Amino acid sequence: MKFSTYLVHITGVSIYPLISLCLFVVFFFLMIYWMYSIDKKEIERIQNLPFDDHKKI
Amino acid sequence: MNQQTFHYDNKLPKYFAIACIFWGTVGMLLGVIAAFQLAFPVLNFSEFMPYLTFGRLRPVHTNAVIFAFVGNGIFTGVYYAIPRLLKTPMWNKTLGNIHFWGWQFIIVCAAVSLLMGFTTGKEYAELEWPIDILITLIWVVFGLNMFGTILTRRERHLYVAIWFFIASWVTVAMLHIVNSMEFPVSFMKSYSWYAGVQDALVQWWYGHNAVAFFLTTPYLGLMYYFLPKAADRPVYSYRLSIVHFWSLIFLYIWAGPHHLLYTALPDWAQSVGTAFSIMLILPSWGGMLNGLFTLRGAWDKVREDPVLKFFVVAVTCYGMATFEGPMLSLKNVNAISHYSDWTIAHVHIGALGWNGFLTFGMMYWLIPKLFNTKLYSRKLASTHFWIGTLGILLYAIPMYWSAFRSYFMMSAFTPEGQLQYEFIDVVQTVIPFYIMRAIGGTIYLTGVLLMCYNLIKTAKTGEFVATEEATAPALAKDYKAPANSIWHSLIERKPIMLLILSLVVVGIGGLVEMIPTFLVKENIPSIASVKPYTPLELQGRDLYIKEGCYNCHSQMIRPFRYEVARYGEYSKAGEFVYDHPFQWGSKRTGPDLARIGGKYGDSWHFNHMLDPTSMSPGSIMPSYPAMYEDVIDKASTNSKIHAMRQMGVPYPANYEAIANQDLEKQANGIASKLLIENKIKISSDKEIIALIAYLQRIGTDIKLQPNPSK
Numbered sequence: 001m002k003f004s005t006y007l008v009h010i011t012g013v014s015i016y017p018l019i020s021l022c023l024f025v026v027f028f029f030l031m032i033y034w035m036y037s038i039d040k041k042e043i044e045r046i047q048n049l050p051f052d053d054h055k056k057i
Numbered sequence: 058m059n060q061q062t063f064h065y066d067n068k069l070p071k072y073f074a075i076a077c078i079f080w081g082t083v084g085m086l087l088g089v090i091a092a093f094q095l096a097f098p099v100l101n102f103s104e105f106m107p108y109l110t111f112g113r114l115r116p117v118h119t120n121a122v123i124f125a126f127v128g129n130g131i132f133t134g135v136y137y138a139i140p141r142l143l144k145t146p147m148w149n150k151t152l153g154n155i156h157f158w159g160w161q162f163i164i165v166c167a168a169v170s171l172l173m174g175f176t177t178g179k180e181y182a183e184l185e186w187p188i189d190i191l192i193t194l195i196w197v198v199f200g201l202n203m204f205g206t207i208l209t210r211r212e213r214h215l216y217v218a219i220w221f222f223i224a225s226w227v228t229v230a231m232l233h234i235v236n237s238m239e240f241p242v243s244f245m246k247s248y249s250w251y252a253g254v255q256d257a258l259v260q261w262w263y264g265h266n267a268v269a270f271f272l273t274t275p276y277l278g279l280m281y282y283f284l285p286k287a288a289d290r291p292v293y294s295y296r297l298s299i300v301h302f303w304s305l306i307f308l309y310i311w312a313g314p315h316h317l318l319y320t321a322l323p324d325w326a327q328s329v330g331t332a333f334s335i336m337l338i339l340p341s342w343g344g345m346l347n348g349l350f351t352l353r354g355a356w357d358k359v360r361e362d363p364v365l366k367f368f369v370v371a372v373t374c375y376g377m378a379t380f381e382g383p384m385l386s387l388k389n390v391n392a393i394s395h396y397s398d399w400t401i402a403h404v405h406i407g408a409l410g411w412n413g414f415l416t417f418g419m420m421y422w423l424i425p426k427l428f429n430t431k432l433y434s435r436k437l438a439s440t441h442f443w444i445g446t447l448g449i450l451l452y453a454i455p456m457y458w459s460a461f462r463s464y465f466m467m468s469a470f471t472p473e474g475q476l477q478y479e480f481i482d483v484v485q486t487v488i489p490f491y492i493m494r495a496i497g498g499t500i501y502l503t504g505v506l507l508m509c510y511n512l513i514k515t516a517k518t519g520e521f522v523a524t525e526e527a528t529a530p531a532l533a534k535d536y537k538a539p540a541n542s543i544w545h546s547l548i549e550r551k552p553i554m555l556l557i558l559s560l561v562v563v564g565i566g567g568l569v570e571m572i573p574t575f576l577v578k579e580n581i582p583s584i585a586s587v588k589p590y591t592p593l594e595l596q597g598r599d600l601y602i603k604e605g606c607y608n609c610h611s612q613m614i615r616p617f618r619y620e621v622a623r624y625g626e627y628s629k630a631g632e633f634v635y636d637h638p639f640q641w642g643s644k645r646t647g648p649d650l651a652r653i654g655g656k657y658g659d660s661w662h663f664n665h666m667l668d669p670t671s672m673s674p675g676s677i678m679p680s681y682p683a684m685y686e687d688v689i690d691k692a693s694t695n696s697k698i699h700a701m702r703q704m705g706v707p708y709p710a711n712y713e714a715i716a717n718q719d720l721e722k723q724a725n726g727i728a729s730k731l732l733i734e735n736k737i738k739i740s741s742d743k744e745i746i747a748l749i750a751y752l753q754r755i756g757t758d759i760k761l762q763p764n765p766s767k
C-alpha cells in the first residue's frame with residue numbers, strides 16, 4: 001500500500017528538469033507561431049464577442 | 058439564416074452574487090476576529106469553549122474567503138458570462154440549482170466541522186473526507202453544466218475568458234483529487250495517504266496551484282470579460298491574451314516547491330520551483346498590462362466610474378502580487394519571508410486587492426444590470442473604493458514592517474555569539490503591528506458593508522429581470538475553417554480538445570515534479586533510529602492536528618545559524634517518514650516545535666497548555682482547558698494503528714489488539730511522574746496526557762542515533 005514501494009527505482013532524475021525546460025521552450029515557440037498565424041479579421045471579431053450578446057431590446 | 062430565440066437566465070447569477078457577498082462578509086469578519094485574537098488572546102474564549110480558538114478559526118477564515126467568497130464570485134461570473142459569450146442559456150437548470158445549493162451546503166458543513174475540530178491538518182485542504190467527496194461531486198455537476206453549455210453553443214469561437222474557466226475547472230479537479238488522497242479512519246477522520254516530505258510536496262503543489270487556479274485564472278477569465286464590458290471597448294490585445302493563457306497555465310503548475318525552500322525537500326525540486334516562479338513574471342505582467350492598456354484613452358472614464366476604479370486597482374494588485382511572488386521564491390529573500398508576516402502581507406495584496414476589488418467592481422456593474430436600473434449611489438461606491446484602498450494599505454504595511462523587525466530580532470547575536478532576543482521578546486514587539494493590521498482589516502470590512510447597503514438599495518429601486526431574450530443563428534453544421542488556421546481550428550474551437558490539452562499541460566508539471574520524489578529512495582534518506590509513534594503519541598498528534606497548532610507553529614528547522622541556535626539541529630527528510638500528514642506549518646506566530654521533545658519537563662507543558670502566560674509571561678498563545686476535562690478517545694486507537702499500517706508504517710502484526718495497553722501504560726507513567734515530581738494531580742486518561750506525550754517525542758528520534766564517527 002505504501003506509495004514508494006511500487007516505484008522503487010529510476011535513474012537520472014536530474015534530467016527531468018532539463019526535459020521540462022526543453023518542453024516548455026518548444027511549446028512556447030509553437031504558441032507564438034500559432035498566435036501570429038491567426039487572421040487579423042478573425043481576431044477583431046473574437047475580441048468583440050463580449051459585446052455581441054444579440055439581445056432583443 | 059434561421060434565427061433562433063432563447064433566454065439567458067439571471068436567477069442563478071443573482072443567487073451566486075448574493076452568496077458571494079454574504080460569505081465574503083462572514084469570511085472577512087472571521088479574519089478580523091482572528092487578527093484581534095493574535096493581539097488579545099482572551100478573544101479565543103477558550104475558557105468557555107474550545108470552538109473559537111485561533112487554530113480552528115483561521116482555517117474557517119481562509120476556507121471561507123477562498124472557496125465561499127471567491128468561489129461564489131467565480132460562479133457568478135461564469136453563469137453570467139458563458140451564456141452570453143456562447144449565445145445559449147446554461148445547459149441545464151437542474152444541474153445549475155444542484156450546483157448552487159450543493160456549494161452552499163458544503164460551505165455550511167465546512168464551517169461547522171472545522172469549528173468542531175474535524176480537520177485533515179493540511180492548509181486550504183482541511184476539510185475531512187466526506188466533504189471532500191461532496192466537493193468532487195458538486196465540481197463534476199458544475200463541469201457538466203459548463204461543458205453542456207459549451208457543446209450546445211451558437212458561437213463557434215470560444216472567447217479567451219472561457220479558456221480560463223475550462224483550464225481552471227480541470228486543474229482544480231486534478232489538484233483536489235490528488236491532494237485529498239486520504240485513508241479514512243472513521244466518519245470525519247482520516248490520514249493523508251502521503252507522509253512527510255512527499256506529503257509536503259503534494260500539499261504545496263496543491264496550495265500554490267489553488268492560488269493559481271482558484272484565485273487567479275478564473276478571475277482572469279472574469280477580468281477578460283467584465284473589464285472590456287465596463288470600459289465598453291475590447292481587450293487591448295487578444296493575441297497577448299493567448300500568450301498570457303498558455304504560458305501562465307504551463308508555468309504556474311511547476312512553482313509549488315517555492316513554498317518549501319531550505320526545508321528537507323530535495324534540492325533539485327527546490328531549484329525547479331524557483332526557476333519557474335521567476336519565469337512566471339512574464340505572463341503575469343503580460344496579463345496585467347493587457348488589462349490596464351484596455352483602458353488606454355479611457356482614463357477620463359476611470360476617474361468617474363467606480364467600477365473601473367476598482368478594476369484598475371485590482372489589476373494593479375495582481376501585478377504587484379505576481380511580481381512579489383517570484384521575488385519571494387528567490388532563496389535569499391525567502392529566507393526572510395518564509396514563516397513570517399511577509400507571506401501574510403503578500404497573500405492579502407492578492408486577496409483584498411485582486412480578488413476583493415475585482416469582485417466589488419463586478420458586483421457594482423452586474424447588480425444594476427440584473428435589476429435593470431442604475432447604481433443607487435456612485436458616491437458611496439467611490440467612498441467604498443477609498444476606504445478599501447486605505448484598508449489594504451493599513452493591512453499590508455504593518456505586516457511588512459513586522460516581518461522585517463522580527464527577522465532582524467530573530468537573527469541577532471550578541472558579540473559573545475549568543476542569541477540576543479528570546480522568542481517572547483519578538484512576540485511582544487510585533488503585537489502593536491498585529492493591532493494595526495486588525496484595524497486595517499476592520500476598515501476594509503467597513504467598505505464591504507457600505508457596498509452591501511448600496512447594492513441592496515440598488516436592487517430595491519430596480520426590478521429584477523429574471524430572463525433576457527436574445528436571438529442568434531444556429532451553428533452552421535458544414536463549417537469549413539479558413540485556410541491557414543490549422544492550429545487554431547485544432548484547438549480553439551474544440552472545447553474538449555482544449556480541456557485535454559490544458560490537462561496535459563498542467564499534468565506534465567505535476568508529474569515531472571512529483572514522480573521522482575516518490576520513486577527515488579535516495580531522495581529521502583532513511584534514518585534507522587526514526588520509529589513509528591506510540592499509540593499515546595499518535596493520539597496526542599491527532600489532538601495537535603485537531604487544535605490546528607500548525608497555524609501558529611512550524612515543525613521544520615532550516616539550516617541557518619540563527620535557527621539552529623534557537624531551535625536545535627536542523628530537520629532532516631528522514632525524520633518525517635511516519636508523519637501522515639506532515640505538520641511543517643507555514644507561519645511562526647509561535648516558535649518552531651521540531652525539537653521541542655525533551656526541552657522542558659512534562660509539568661512545564663502541563664502548566665503552559667492550561668495557561669501559557671504562567672510559563673511565558675506575555676504569551677499570546679490560546680489556553681486549552683478543555684484538554685484537561687476531555688478523555689482520550691481510546692476506542693479509535695485500533696483503527697488508527699490499522700490505517701497507519703495499511704499505509705506502510707511498520708507497526709508489528711496484530712499490534713492493534715494490544716495498542717491500548719501500551720497507551721495506558723505510557724499514560725499512567727506520565728500521570729504518576731507529574732504526581733510524584735510536581736504534585737500535579739491529573740487522571741491519566743485526559744487528553745492533555747496524550748498531547749504531552751507527543752510534544753515530548755517530537756524531534757527526539759535522531760538523538761538516539763549511534764554516533765557514526767566513533
